[in-house]
Amino acid sequence: MGIKAGLERWRSGAPSSFPAPGKRQAAPRGCAEGIKMHSRSLASVVVLQLAFCTVLRGAKWTYSGPEGEHHWSKNYPYCGGAFQSPIDIKSDLLRFDPTLRPIEVQNYNLSPDEQLTLGNNGHSVQISLPSKMHISSLPHRYTAAQLHFHWGSSSRPAGSEHRVNSKQYAAEMHVVHFNSDKYPNMSMAVDKSDGLAVLGVLVEVGEFNPAFEQFLKFINGIKYRDQRVQVPGFNIRALLPPSLDQYYRYDGSLTTPPCYPSVLWTVFKNHVTISRKQFLALATALYSSHTQDSAPVPLNGNYRKPQLADSRVVLVSFKEGKGLHGTLTATSPLTRKRIIQQLLVGDLADLADEGLYQLLPTHSEKLHTGKKKVKNDLKNQQTETLAKSKQQTLNPSLWKKSQTNRSVGKLGLAEDALCYVLLEQRVFHQLRQSHTENQLVHALRDAVFPELNLKSYLDCKSDLALPTVRHILRGRPTDEAFELDRSLTKALMNQKKTSTAINQIVPKTNYGSFSPASVSRRPHSQGYPHPWLLPMEWED
Template sequence: MTITLLFIIFIACPLASTGAKWTYNGPDGEHDWSSKYPFCGGAFQSPIDFQTQLLRYDPTLPPIQVQNYNLSTNEQLTLGNNGHSVLLSLPSNMYISSLPHRYSAAQLHFHWGSSSLLTGSEHTVNGNRFAGEMHVVHFNSDKYPNISMAVDKHDGLAVLGVFIEIGEFNPAFDKFFKYINGIKYRDQKIQVPAFNVRALLPARLDEYYRYDGSLTTPPCYPSVLWTVFRKPVTISRKQFLALATALYASYAQDSAIVPLHGNYRKLQLTDSRVVLVSFKDGLHSIFSVASPFQRKQVIQKLLVGDLADLADEGLYQLLPKLSPQPGVDKKWKKTKNQGQWSQATQKHQWSNNKVPSNTGYSSSIGKKKPTPWYMGALGTDKGMCFVSLEENVIHQLERYHAKGLMVEALREVVFPDLNLRSYLNCRSDLDLQTIRQLIKERSRDEAVELEQSLTKAMLRQIRRQIKRHRNPNMETTTGHSQATFPKDYNSALTYHRPQRVEWED
């Protein structure tokens, strides 16, 4: 069934939560999150694997600067067990000063493995998982009064991620680890003396990974600017085991005791995102990110320029690659209705100037329409409220008796906007679905011309890659990763849209 979803007016709204039960495993585990929290099955989710081919060096990334992290021991912090992790409250006068907005601290928490599995970080580096990961959560205090108001906004949160490995004893972590027996059970809390929180972070704050992502727990709003430090911190094996064995996810009065460990989410699809890095030493074949000016040029040309000139001017290199990333089909299982769009299908869709029916949108030609939703991206900072979005989408779906399509509909509504914002900030590649939204108002002939130009450009790119493969000394194009080419080169001409994922435990 084709469902026309009205364009949503995003408004500020308070955080709303279903309060549904969730766990990492069992009947309420990850596989069930999206049924109660639809954004968990949506776009721009976290954590991800920092694969070398996703990395782009950005020389403009400044060292992370934190203020007021050295707290007075006269202050008291709340240490608690919420059944999912250990949380330490932080005062809002702690903040990050090196981001476009002021992001004030709210809390920090941990993800870890178990006594038998000493790997439990959420993010990974080329598939390698660390023993644990600490997240220091901040909210955009320039725009929102508290974290509850910020958590569902597209620019609401900034999280500092710290990898933890087992090594030397860490006295900074012992400042509150030594009180951990006071919060053995869910919802238990105690007061602990404050300390220098900066000592929990790596010595170097100038080397990190940066990307746009989400909360890693329900409701999984894609509202997080992630900064994950490159260098891990160490804790001793004894400290790790204290964390992994002393806590329970169940209440003290429960008859069945549930250990609290293995509290990390599985890796998510990259969704056309790239990962900016502030370093390039020790990494081979890492490319510099394209400038925001170049990316704005692409958007302007898509909106008002000659579409055929995009490829001729070399700007096709900032548009979607026509070949899939290697290994994607092996890692993810597609649902029944998710095929791959052939070149002929794409041309048919371009010629009709419509978004494919399963995206939840339709478009008519020749009608005068209001200012497109994307125009604010180049100037004004239009807000996105995910709670409001969810309420509007469910209202539309209920009209068509199609509430079961909630996850797919939300993903299709939010993906182009998130992708465009992230693309302009150099933290994603421009996706074909987003391009469709940008050129919906353009003529059919221009759309077909763009399709043909992209195909020709990709053929030229594949030929260059073949030559480079045969002659490795050939210079690569600065600022863009090398395209991968399959054995069947014709298969590279098939567009691959982001696929919704079914997780396998």
């Protein structure tokens, strides 16, 4: 099927009619047809079509070689942006959050009468999931869409995407859910900041796993890309660890293009096992190439390398265990709200003096501020967190009605979720006017980082980064803001551990060239608003 026909079907709302990713067509014809679909101004059409053409050119990606992960950002700018996944979950990133509840999943035990689609999309093995499956323990209902796997190779059985203190497991399973309270399907949710929630399960080679065998026994039917088979339903819950109360939680992204930072990650502490024979079925039986291709390409080693932490912290639902005895308790949402209020409308001189420690990363209990030595009272923080347990850490509307909400609008953090597609188009349009389109990756990172950092900070899943503080202070009196900036910079540099992280993961940025106005929302077409993201192409 040609791109013209695919665009016509997409415009009419048929999601599965766009050409398969492996069957690429010439971009110019598709772009010309796409221009006819819009009745907006010529400038808007040009921006939309340039973005669409870019995606068509970047439709093919791999994990290594000339189209490997180091080159993803050329066609998918967010892959080089902020808050990317996976990460190495190191002990110094952990913050205990006593408000994190055990994960509760509903309708995961499927009847054999229900038919599931098992497919090979060239990047992974994927199983479609019925919409009755959902997570019920988050502020919104997150409905299941699919699950898939990442794994190593027969010669190197280490292929998990997330690592724990640099340990890489043999494989990793992702159960992908979308926010069905706010969005009608996964395609509409994928580019929103609160759009997706993914359960990550680390897999080690060990004992035979009968639950995995329920679909692995059909794997020879999907040896090549785009092959699919129907498999009977089974108990999906049995693929997860027996206990769902111990996990890591952080804000991150899709681990495959287009890498939107739209994922609430839950990675379970306890791993599951599969036998070596079961692992080899994944690692040796599949190909990422089509049946008709002359040179079959094995499908293995399909994992992305760890990404920068970007001032993020990892919340943990447990405190016992090796390496966790000294884990700090996350500062409460109420405290963080007050800090932002003071940055926006409070006394900056006082903040630069006695209150400076509140702005510093929470790695250290004792921090020098230049004038005083301040000690964090962790016991008080934990008491305040428990007292505010009804205001869940994950509740983004915690300060919706406060004065802070109106002021923070200056950062572009509107009440509605960020839409990354529209943000990319806006930044691209601004760069195009100055003939600097090649700076799109860096400009997107600069534009989106303070919004993501502030949102994640208020949700207790990030420290407050220096570029975000500077961005907030742009509207404050120059002398006070300068004094606070200088004091904060000096304090950060005096922390050896923190200064290294700041230089590596929070580079100096220039936000002056971007409008801080909120991203305007536009109605999406019915069906799939992003035709390059098909049901079988979802990786995360």
